[in-house]
Amino acid sequence: MNKQFGYGCEFCSGTVKAKRVDREAFKHKTGFVILEQVTIGVCDQCGSRYYAAETLKRVHAIASGKSKPTRTQRVPVAQAV
Numbered sequence: 001m002n003k004q005f006g007y008g009c010e011f012c013s014g015t016v017k018a019k020r021v022d023r024e025a026f027k028h029k030t031g032f033v034i035l036e037q038v039t040i041g042v043c044d045q046c047g048s049r050y051y052a053a054e055t056l057k058r059v060h061a062i063a064s065g066k067s068k069p070t071r072t073q074r075v076p077v078a079q080a081v
């Protein structure tokens with residue numbers, strides 16, 4: 001599952017390494033979806049994050065209501081001062 005990473009970063013000369021994270025917030029058209037225990041790609045030099053196509057598919061399925069989220073949590077929103 002980790003072999004989808006390991007390619008060169010498109011922003012610097014670093015390498016994108018697979019990293020398992022507890023939670024990652026994905027932005028989509030109407031808000032955010034948070035995936036837990038997800039493997040993402042992180043550049044070992046600049047820290048840019050990369051997502052596998054199947055991860056983005058999952059985000060889209062939840063965002064569009066095709067998949068049910070495990071739970072929904074409220075996120076505080078405020079204007080900047």
Ligand SMILES: [Zn+2]
Nearest residue numbers: 009012043046
């Ligand atoms: Zn980079």
